Amino acid sequence: MNGNWLLMETDADLRLMSSVLGVSEITANVLANRGLRTKKTAQAFLYPQSAPQHDTFLMKGAEAAVTRIAKAIAEDEKIVIYGDYDVDGIVSTVILYRVLTRLGGDVSYYMPHRVEEGYGLNITAVNHLAEIGTQLLVCVDNGISAFNEIEHANIMGIETVIIDHHEPGETIPAAVAVVDPKQPDCTYPFKELCAAALVYKLAGALCKKIGTAYIEENEMCALAAIACICDIVSLQDENRTIVCRGLAALNANKSINPGLGTLITQRGYLDKHIDAHCVGFILGPCLNATGRLDSAELSVELLLADDIDNKISLALELVRLNDERKHLTKECVDRALSRLAEPLPKVLVLVDNEAHESVAGIVAGRVRDATGRPAVVLTRGDTHMKGSGRSIPAYNLFEALQANQHLLIRFGGHAAAAGLTLTEENIPPLIEALNRDCALTDEDFLPVYEIDRTLEAREITLELSRELELLAPFGKGNAAPTFATFGLFAENVRNISEKNTLIFTFRDKENGTRIKGIAFGLNQKYIQAVERAGVSALGGFTLDAAYRVETNVYNGTVSVQMGIRDFILT
Numbered sequence: 001m002n003g004n005w006l007l008m009e010t011d012a013d014l015r016l017m018s019s020v021l022g023v024s025e026i027t028a029n030v031l032a033n034r035g036l037r038t039k040k041t042a043q044a045f046l047y048p049q050s051a052p053q054h055d056t057f058l059m060k061g062a063e064a065a066v067t068r069i070a071k072a073i074a075e076d077e078k079i080v081i082y083g084d085y086d087v088d089g090i091v092s093t094v095i096l097y098r099v100l101t102r103l104g105g106d107v108s109y110y111m112p113h114r115v116e117e118g119y120g121l122n123i124t125a126v127n128h129l130a131e132i133g134t135q136l137l138v139c140v141d142n143g144i145s146a147f148n149e150i151e152h153a154n155i156m157g158i159e160t161v162i163i164d165h166h167e168p169g170e171t172i173p174a175a176v177a178v179v180d181p182k183q184p185d186c187t188y189p190f191k192e193l194c195a196a197a198l199v200y201k202l203a204g205a206l207c208k209k210i211g212t213a214y215i216e217e218n219e220m221c222a223l224a225a226i227a228c229i230c231d232i233v234s235l236q237d238e239n240r241t242i243v244c245r246g247l248a249a250l251n252a253n254k255s256i257n258p259g260l261g262t263l264i265t266q267r268g269y270l271d272k273h274i275d276a277h278c279v280g281f282i283l284g285p286c287l288n289a290t291g292r293l294d295s296a297e298l299s300v301e302l303l304l305a306d307d308i309d310n311k312i313s314l315a316l317e318l319v320r321l322n323d324e325r326k327h328l329t330k331e332c333v334d335r336a337l338s339r340l341a342e343p344l345p346k347v348l349v350l351v352d353n354e355a356h357e358s359v360a361g362i363v364a365g366r367v368r369d370a371t372g373r374p375a376v377v378l379t380r381g382d383t384h385m386k387g388s389g390r391s392i393p394a395y396n397l398f399e400a401l402q403a404n405q406h407l408l409i410r411f412g413g414h415a416a417a418a419g420l421t422l423t424e425e426n427i428p429p430l431i432e433a434l435n436r437d438c439a440l441t442d443e444d445f446l447p448v449y450e451i452d453r454t455l456e457a458r459e460i461t462l463e464l465s466r467e468l469e470l471l472a473p474f475g476k477g478n479a480a481p482t483f484a485t486f487g488l489f490a491e492n493v494r495n496i497s498e499k500n501t502l503i504f505t506f507r508d509k510e511n512g513t514r515i516k517g518i519a520f521g522l523n524q525k526y527i528q529a530v531e532r533a534g535v536s537a538l539g540g541f542t543l544d545a546a547y548r549v550e551t552n553v554y555n556g557t558v559s560v561q562m563g564i565r566d567f568i569l570t
Contacts, residue, residue: 004446005484005546005566007454008033021046027467029453030481046470048244056205059198060186064177065161066206068136073105073210077135081109082121083300084141084195085291087230087284091196091223092140092163094303099203102215111296114358121149130156137161141195144168144180163202165195165233167414192234192477196227197242218249219256223303226260229276230284234477243276243473250274259302262311263287266319276473289322292358328356332363336377337370346438347400348375349431355379361388361417368392372445374400376420378427384409385427389418394444404433449546449566451484457508460485460515462560465551482565484546488517492539495523502526504564505539517547519564526567533569544568 012032014025021028021042036042044051056062072079079100083093093109100107110125112118117125120142126149129137136159143150143162150173153160160175165182172178179198181188193201200221204214214220225246228239235243251274255261260283264270267282274283290298298321302314332355339350348367355363360377367375368390374397378387391397396415405411407430411420422430460483474480491514492505504517519526527537535541547562 004443005449005451007451007484012037017042023467023470024464026453026455026459026464027470030468030471033452034478045240048241049248051241053201053238053241054189056201059179059181059188060183061162061177061179062202062205065163065179065202066209068159068161068176069100069105069138069206070209072136073100073103076106078133079105079107079136079138080129080132080134081107082125082129082137082139082142083109083111083296084119085111085114085296086141087287087299088195088227089141090287090291090296090299090303091227092199093300095196095199095203095220095223096138096140096163097300097304099206099215099220103207103210103212109300111291111300113295114291121146121153123149123152126153126156126158129153130158134158138163139175140199141165143173143175144178145173147171147173149173150175163195163198165193165198190237190239192236192239194224194227194231194233194239196224196231197233197239200224200242218253222246222250222256223260225250226279226284226287229279229473229475230288232476235276235473235475236477240473240478247274247276247279247473257303259305259311259314262305262315263302263318266312266315276475280475285325286318286322289325290318292325293321293328293356325359329359329362329366332356332359332377333366336363336367340371344371344373345431345435346373346440347395347431347434348373349378349427349434350375351378351385351427353380357381357386360386361390361419364388365390372447373440378420378422381421384421385424386421387419389413389420391416391418392444393448395438395440400434400437403437404430407433447566449482450479451546452481453483455483455485457485457488457506457515458511458513460549460560460562462551462558465549465560468549469551480548482546482548484544486544487542487570488545489542490539493526493537495526495537497523502564504562506562515560515562516552517545517562517564519567522564522567529567529569535569542570544570 010032014028017028018025020039031042036045081093081096083089097107097109121139137153138161140163142164144164144166150160162175162178164180168180168183181191207214225243228243233239249256254264254270263286269278287299290296305311305314332352335352336350357379360379364375364377374391374395376387376389378385389397397418398413398415401411401418401420407422407426409421413419468481488506489509490504491507494503500521500523502519502522506515506517530537545564546566547564550561550563552559552561
């Protein structure tokens with residue numbers, strides 16, 4: 001293996017697994033690498049739509065939450081859902097609003113403004129909700145850290161239910177009910193549900209308690225699936241089940257949610273298969289863009305819309321905002337990369353006063369991807385500097401900020417991503433401290449590729465590609481399988497520089513079979529590699545490749561291709 005290619009090893013009986021599960025030994029090897037080594041767990045993974053879900057009432061606080069919401073419906077109390085401005089918060093709001101409305105509840109929703117109010121519940125909002133007569137406040141995708149705000153709501157006569165999935169602190173807010181599987185004393189067997197998945201399950205439990213069938217369950221599952229993908233939660237256990245069932249429902253009826261169907265149409269996917277990639281990179285960013293550049297209420301309104309003109313108008317506005325977000329992001333990324341100078345510090349802290357604070361995290365992620373280094377992007381807020389950071393596996397960004405919290409006004413997040421606020425004069429000492437205390441080595445900046453198995457060229461087939469699709473959707477907690485093949489003969493190579501794309505034609509020297517390989521973003525590495533090796537950039541050499549086995553459809557022709565992640569000329 002090359003230095004940053006790590007071959008995963010297993011002692012599982014792959015021949016037996018292959019026979020019992022009815023899959024190839026290659027797929028059995030991938031399942032074993034994922035820790036799925038029993039018939040029960042492997043079959044549940046391969047066929048998640050038929051996998052049973054855990055009992056919702058095993059969650060701490062679920063019974064109390066359902067009982068309190070049912071009481072509010074029965075007694076015609078004024079209920080307000082307090083959401084969040086990302087996809088998970090938007091979808092959580094929509095699912096709960098739809099179900100409570102159908103059950104006869106007096107329901108409205110409140111979506112905080114990212115720039116003007118920031119994340120989570122705030123005192124000003126609580127005062128407003130008290131003025132309009134709110135009796136029950138249901139916080140979704142927020143609330144687990146809103147101690148002062150929940151206490152203020154109690155004083156103002158508003159009872160609160162919290163449905164959140166973020167890490168709780170040592171104490172829990174004094175709400176009527178708190179549902180968060182990550183509470184230390186919650187015995188629910190799966191801890192990684194996103195907020196919308198929690199709401200989806202609680203809504204079903206509420207319907208059951210009231211004595212009615214789950215209202216529009218397929219639609220609610222499809223919406224929850226979108227939130228799971230966009231919130232990048234672990235696609236295992238119940239998340240995997242919800243995503244697979246939800247995507248199946250969405251593909252069976254693209255207009256299962258009329259507003260979402262209109263957005264799908266506007267994005268050109270009405271006649272295409274909706275998969276995790278489409279949700280994460282085509283639809284999700286449009287829903288997210290409203291909370292970044294305007295108000296998340298626009299996305300909520302779209303997902304609740306029935307009027308055809310309103311649906312089209314809202315969908316077009318979401319697409320426009322996402323285009324604007326992409327433009328702002330590109331400008332910021334270009335500025336950031338142009339300001340980098342060798343030698344690069346171990347931790348990059350970039351100040352861009354022109355950047356919109358809502359895209360700082362995206363920009364930090366792009367800079368991290370381009371350099372292989374932790375990156376923080378800061379911009380000017382109303383009174384202080386605000387920013388977001390994105391890290392690499394070898395560097396815990398949250399712990400680094402925690403060690404320097406004396407320089408910060410506030411911060412939060414986790415190992416891979418964090419947000420922070422500080423004064424302008426504390427930026428230089430923060431940069432100095434982060435790099436002084438950083439123990440990263442040059443090897444830590446290299447991307448690491450975990451190789452599931454080495455394959456011979458003859459094993460890279462369309463049948464294998466289709467079988468591996470049983471393991472989809474891929475994402476956090478379920479990475480797409482990566483393989484390695486050594487000594488591939490590159491018969492021909494096309495370097496499409498304007499698209500930063502390489503197209504390889506490999507030929508199996510044993511049987512003459514040709515296989516297409518495609519690589520994105522590796523053009524510069526390729527040019528440097530062929531120059532060092534003294535070979536033609538047009539092909540005629542051998543290389544080792546780390547890749548994913550993919551199904552390619554072009555002009556109606558279906559074939560297998562290698563999605564190349566990394567390569568070494570030999």
